[in-house]
Amino acid sequence: MHYLRIFLAGFLFLTISCAHRQKTPFAHLYGEKWCTGVYEKYSQSYDGVYEGALMQTKTSYALLLRQGIPALERLQSRNTPFYIRLNRQSGRFEIQRKVPERLTFTADMTEEDRKIAQVEFEEAREHIAEDYVDVRRLEYALNGLVEKLAVTRRVVSQTENEIFNLVYMREMLEQGKLPFKLPYQVTPERYDQVLALLTARLNNDIIELHRIESGIIAVVLAVRATDASSGSLCANIEAAILAVVEDEAAAPPRPSSSIPYGSVFDEQLATGDELIEKVLKDPAYAAYRKARRNEGPDPLGSVLSIVDSVYGTNLAGMSREIRNLIEGEDVDYLAMIKFASGFAPRGSAIGQVLDTAVTLTETYRKVVSTVEKAESLAKKLKSPDPGWLVNRAEALKGRAYNQIVFFKDEAQKKLVHEKITSTNLFNMDLGSVLSSIR
Numbered sequence: 001m002h003y004l005r006i007f008l009a010g011f012l013f014l015t016i017s018c019a020h021r022q023k024t025p026f027a028h029l030y031g032e033k034w035c036t037g038v039y040e041k042y043s044q045s046y047d048g049v050y051e052g053a054l055m056q057t058k059t060s061y062a063l064l065l066r067q068g069i070p071a072l073e074r075l076q077s078r079n080t081p082f083y084i085r086l087n088r089q090s091g092r093f094e095i096q097r098k099v100p101e102r103l104t105f106t107a108d109m110t111e112e113d114r115k116i117a118q119v120e121f122e123e124a125r126e127h128i129a130e131d132y133v134d135v136r137r138l139e140y141a142l143n144g145l146v147e148k149l150a151v152t153r154r155v156v157s158q159t160e161n162e163i164f165n166l167v168y169m170r171e172m173l174e175q176g177k178l179p180f181k182l183p184y185q186v187t188p189e190r191y192d193q194v195l196a197l198l199t200a201r202l203n204n205d206i207i208e209l210h211r212i213e214s215g216i217i218a219v220v221l222a223v224r225a226t227d228a229s230s231g232s233l234c235a236n237i238e239a240a241i242l243a244v245v246e247d248e249a250a251a252p253p254r255p256s257s258s259i260p261y262g263s264v265f266d267e268q269l270a271t272g273d274e275l276i277e278k279v280l281k282d283p284a285y286a287a288y289r290k291a292r293r294n295e296g297p298d299p300l301g302s303v304l305s306i307v308d309s310v311y312g313t314n315l316a317g318m319s320r321e322i323r324n325l326i327e328g329e330d331v332d333y334l335a336m337i338k339f340a341s342g343f344a345p346r347g348s349a350i351g352q353v354l355d356t357a358v359t360l361t362e363t364y365r366k367v368v369s370t371v372e373k374a375e376s377l378a379k380k381l382k383s384p385d386p387g388w389l390v391n392r393a394e395a396l397k398g399r400a401y402n403q404i405v406f407f408k409d410e411a412q413k414k415l416v417h418e419k420i421t422s423t424n425l426f427n428m429d430l431g432s433v434l435s436s437i438r
Contacts, residue, residue, distance in 0.1 A: 023180060023299075024180040024181055024182070024183060024299070025038065025180065025299045025300050026038060026041070026183075027183065029183065030183040030184040030185055030186065031183070031184065031185035031186060032185070032190075034183045034186050035186060035190055035191070035194050035259065036258065036259045038194060038198075039194055039197060039198060039201075039258075039259040040257050040258060040259070042198055042201065042202070043201060043255075043256075043257035043258075044257050046159070046201075046202070046205045047254065047257055049151075049155050049205075049209070050205065050208060050209065050212075050254070053148050053151070053152050053209065053212050054212065054248075056144055056147075056148050057144075057145065057148055057212060057215070057216060057244075058425065058428065059144065059428065059430070059433060060141045060142075060144040060145045060148075061219065061241050061244065061425055062425040062426070062428045062430060063137065063140065063141040063144075063430060063433060063434075064138075064141045064219070064223065064237060064241065065237075065238065065241060065420065065421075065425055065426065066425075066426065066430065067134075067137045067138075067141070067430075067434070068137060068138050068141050068223070068237070069234045069235075069237055069238065071134030071135070071137060071138055072134075072138065072223070072226050072234045072237075073234050074131070074134060075095075075097075075131060075134060075135075076226065076231060076234070078131070080097050080131075081097070081227075081228035082095055082096065082097045082135075082227055082228055083095070083096045083227045083228055083229065084138075084142070084223065084224045084226070084227045086146065091146075091150075092139070092143050092146070093139055093142040093143050093146060094139065095135045095138055095139055095227075097131065097135070136437050137434070137437055138223075140433075140437045142220065142223060145216050145219065145220050146216075146220060148212075148216060149213060149216045149217065149220070152209050152212055152213045152216070153213060155209060156206055156209050156210060156213065159202050159205060159206050159209070160206065161288065162202060162301045163199055163202050163203065163206075163275070163279060164279065164284075164285050164288040164289075165297050165298055165301045166195050166198055166199050166202070166276075166297075166301070167195075167199065167276050167279045167280065167285060168288070168289055168292065168296075168297040169195055169297040169299075170192060170195045170196070170276060172296065172297055173188055173191060173192055173195070174192075177296075179296045179297060179299055180299050193269060194259070195272075195276075196268075196269050196272030196273050196276060197259065197260065197265075197268050197269060197272055198272070199272040199275050199276055199279075200268045200269075200271040200272035200275060201255065201268070203271075203275055204255065207345070208251065208254075210345060211247055211248075211251065211345055211348065211350075213343075214340070214343050214344040214345060214348070214350055214351075215240075215243070215244035215247065215350050217340050217343055217344075218240045218243070218244070218340045218344065218350050218353075218354055219237060219240045219241055219244065221336050221337065221340050222236045222237045222239075222240045222404070222406075223237055224331075224336075225333050225336070225337075225402075225403075225404045229331070229333075229402060230333050230402040230403055230404065231402075231403060232333070232402075232403045232404040232405075233403075233406070233407070233413075235406070235407065235413050235416065235417065236357075236404060236406040236407075238416050238417055238420045239353055239357075239406045239407070239416050240350065240353060240354075240406075241420060241425070242349075242353075242416055242419055242420045242423075243348075243349040243350040243352070243353040244349075244350055245420070245423050245425070246349040247348050247349045247350055250349070333361075333402050333403070333404050334358070334361050334362065334365065334404070336404075337354060337357050337358055337361065337404055338358055340354050341354035341355050341357070341358050353406065356406070357404060357405065357406045360405040360406070360407075360408065361403070361404050361405045363405075364403065364405045365401060368401050369401070
């Protein structure tokens with residue numbers, strides 16, 4: 001009986017140990033090839049996500065600049081209000097136009113009122129077909145951006161968890177409790193270096209994806225602010241996209257997918273070690289580790305599923321603030337731009353443009369709030385001193401207070417237009433994209 005208890009205790013220990021022991025990832029490799037293979041698999045997976053996000057956003061930006069802005073300006077010129085909303089059920093942007101089905105006169109109308117109503121009705125009906133094409137192109141560009149926004153947010157969140165997983169793996173390695181057996185000719189010291197290098201690499205990927213993400217948010221919100229609730233200048237979109245282009249041009253080249261060596265190796269290793277120390281002190285990491293206490297770190301993490309995860313739109317992956325801004329009907333447009341400004345990376349061109357927009361809009365609102373009548377407002381806007389000349393056209397009809405101001409004066413607006421039209425976004429072939437829009 002005594003020997004039986006010893007046998008059962010030993011069997012139970014082995015069973016528990018085996019439950020936490022997992023198959024070695026990339027078991028067909030060994031030695032340095034295994035180390036470089038693990039690093040390259042991570043790098044190439046995230047390279048695919050980054051390149052895909054960059055290409056789709058560029059296409060959407062080019063479509064907005066060359067087709068969307070002229071379409072928005074035409075829609076703004078109509079007497080028919082239009083609204084840009086994200087449908088919660090479909091997860092897609094829809095542009096709604098309130099086209100009158102019939103001409104209606106009321107008893108209190110004067111003859112002049114009836115003539116005006118007749119003209120507005122005929123104008124609204126006259127451009128239905130043309131506006132339909134414009135709306136379809138706008139929706140296509142916006143939905144391309146919101147889809148990539150949802151995907152990018154999900155990948156950023158997943159990458160943050162993956163960094164936690166790498167740090168957890170390093171802890172287990174140091175304690176001699178790695179959940180798999182290291183391959184032949186791979187020392188714990190070398191794998192420790194790989195984990196630190198991957199941590200630095202993934203953190204860099206998060207920074208670059210966040211840059212793309214913040215640009216999308218700024219452009220989408222600038223587009224949304226052009227609808228009938230605000231009537232902000234369509235040129236604001238040009239300013240936002242130009243900042244995105246400038247940030248991309250200023251970004252350092254993407255690192256090689258191969259494991260670094262020489263001075264780059266030393267630099268990335270030190271960066272990875274520093275990041276790991278920060279993660280170990282992060283309460284979010286403690287919560288992550290506690291949640292996986294009975295499972296341990298995942299040997300493969302999200303590497304094999306990262307590419308599969310980038311397809312489709314999952315709005316639940318976005319933050320609640322972003323969803324509220326693009327879904328809500330009664331939005332404070334200044335609060336919207338403030339959010340975008342706070343989300344943008346500090347020191348970036350898009351961050352600077354949005355910070356300026358917040359300052360100008362706050363000043364503009366102060367001017368508007370001191371005016372009791374539209375006629376008084378028009379007089380103030382004609383003054384070159386405050387610099388509101390470029391926004392005066394849409395300052396009437398009750399929308400003045402909601403406008404977002406990106407420009408100090410007409411000269412700045414013209415300069416932004418000249419710069420953006422000289423970028424390669426105006427050389428992209430959009431033929432296949434336009435033919436696919438029905």
